[in-house]
Amino acid sequence: MKREIPLIISMASGIFVLVGFFVPHPAIRAIYDDIQQWVIIVVAFTYVLGMANLMRINVEQIQRRSKDWVYKLALVVSLLATMAVGFSEGTHYLDDGTKFSWIYNTFYSAMSATMFSLLAFFIASAAFRAFRVRTVEALLLALAAFILMLGRVPIGSVIHPYLPVAADWLMEIPQNAAKRGILMGAALGVMATGFRVILGIERTYGSEGGGG
């Protein structure tokens, strides 16, 4: 039964949600809406498990003085301090002037934007290192890349007035066509995976039988 019960639950839920997509009857919709709420509640509870795991791993490594334990200590202290500040400020913790908003603006906002900005550096180094024109297709790709990169910035219209037009055409026609093909294939893959899980052919719950 240990294997059958999860299968029955996933099969029943999957079939019900599928039926709910096609049936607008209020009774079905009401249960469908309830199931969505249950998902939110279950996911919320998993945050408790996640926090426990995070603390356990890092505290153990601090206690053992393992490699780079100082960074783990910084993580734990920052986590607990931020939580304490947030709880102490109640529901208005993100209002202007609060300590939490200071943490948000000084640390969180700045560091998130910094990590995202690393992309600019990595794109430049990846362009130098990896973009090799060895075939005709790669040459076409490189030409398209040049047109797009220059056409999408103000200097493109200075270089040639048709560069932005060409860039738009590339995005709207060939790029769109190729992307739609990939999306259709991916959508079929999504359907196939979904059916495999619903029908119990594919089992992700650590038990043998799904192959492999």
Added chain:
Amino acid sequence: MSFSLSALRHLDRRWIFLAIGLLVVVPLLTGFHIAPVLPGARARGFYDVIQKLPAGSTVLLAGDYDPGTIAENYPMHLAVARQLMARNIKIIGVELYPGGPPLADRVLHIAGEEYKKRESYDYVNLGYKSGNEVVMSQMGSSIPRTFPADRRGIPVGRIPVMKGIENFGQIALLVSISAGFPGTKEWVQQIVSRYHVPMVAGVTAVSAPEYYPYLQAGQLQGLLGGMAGAAEYEVLVKAPGLATRGMDAQSLAHIFIALMIILGNLAALPQRTPGAKK
């Protein structure tokens, strides 16, 4: 030539990082200007949709992004708020990213002060709610039930701008400023396809191509892509800001990356053995 190619082959990537850093930072700090920003058709479409809204109507402004994409999404979010307030259109703000509410607050307060608009009377920020598409779906049934209070904790029944707003039937336009998931695609799937609310979107440059099919199909009436789209829109709204200033840096960066592709291919040319020519 062979010495240069050899040097290129062994180029430490930190030189590339230094170059790109200087090319981006120097124009931003010095105000070095290369070329004017010319609004394109998509930015104009976005702008025109809002221009055609009747004064006094209500717009849902979804700021679904966080500080990670502040460079791209924040300027377009602010420019939209400015255009809406300039046209005396009421704004209801929501965010589906937990890091989103302070940014939305900042946008609405800045624009509100510029156009003498009052919070609760001309605009309101309902704040963040977890649940992604479930929240959107619930808003389709009832916005006040989904957000019983705004971000300050004031019940929506006591907020004048929320009076008469029950669901998307009372919303003239949905504006989605989105960094990814949940965002524009989910709004189209959950709301536009069910309730046929007009919608425009401002998204990051990387994800903009994903929404061209929606634009072509008419599910989106306007689309801004990345900082370039934000800059074009700022020009149309006549409030050049962060995005417009960033375009010069972006122009130089793009030229540099194109150059890197060329140099990288030159560096990959086959090496010639010394003396082999004889």
Added chain:
Amino acid sequence: MSRLRLDNRALRAYRPLRTARRNTPKGAPSSVKSAGWIVLLSLGVIASHASGFPLQATDTRNDGGGSVTLGWTPPPRPPAQWIVYRAEPGQAFAPIDTIGGELAGYTDEQSGNHAVRNGVPYRYRLVPLPVDATLLSDVSPAATPRVSWFDTGKLNVFIVITLFLGLVLYYIRQSERGKVWSFRPIAGLIAIEEAIGRSTEMGKGVLYVPGVQDIDDIQTIASMIILGKVARMTAKYETPLLVPANSPAVYTVADEVVKGAYSDVGRADAYRADNVRYITSEQFAYVAAVNGMMLRERPAANLFLGAFFAESLLLAETGHETGAIQIAGTANVHQLPFFVVACDYTLIGEEYYAASAYLSKDAKLLGSLKASDTVKIALVVTIVVASILLTLGQPGLAEFFATQ
């Protein structure tokens, strides 16, 4: 014409409960509403179908009931607004809403005290505002709202899903009877086992990044399936497997998957709980942590399989710098270029979803893959045929597949 005096309190009871979909000013002045009543009563039109323009009323299709749809052809000179009147059997007409004069349709979905009730035949009439006796609509035929049991607007989706499911079951049955199909080799999937072998030889670990979406995303579910297969391989070869999770729910499932895989191959003793860990749900903080793991632990193989967004290049470039062999797979089309540039192998779109079938070589899974390919061929043929028909002026097939 007699003049009725109407109590304002009675009028307020009939104040419009809801504006129409397009923004129009709400409500009508009570004096004008009084005039509307006067016109209706004095002309005695409530119970008669006086001449006006026709008004259609039908049950709103494909809904959960409680809704009636009105339609009409606007007169040549429409008024500024219409007042929508509704009557139940045995009751007088009463105003329920005020809508813009330019509209040609209205959906009555009133709730609360004036809710539209299923099974009750309602009749409607439009009264112009300002009142103009020549612009009154006819009384509509009775329309009874009912609950729909099937959304016919999704018939096209239903047909494709049924066809797909039928083919899946058919090909599974074929595979159970011993039918074997050949599928093109996918380099990235062949390379997974090679990458794990390489890691074992070098005495280093394998890093498995399951994407940045939560467990409800199908890409994450597919990633968990592949993780089970990869965990079996690493358990057999005794290669450390690191799995940093972006969400607590993903961590919980990944932990169970890896633990189950290790015990399935009889290596439960080799399972290390610390190797599967929850990092953070914040996107860029997660990337920073995973980059740190790559630079410190120096895994010999990095598997990026799941939903990725802006962090894809950050992960792939950092992994490249450590010299690891990298295999990526995602259905997020906008991140594929970054993975293609920075990784050794990339699984594109449906190749990623096919991974579990390829890795397991299970007959049933391969059967579902065959069904997927067959439906794709059918869709391509349909697109070509519909495009030709559309060009020839026959939009029927294309319109049937239009999204509702």
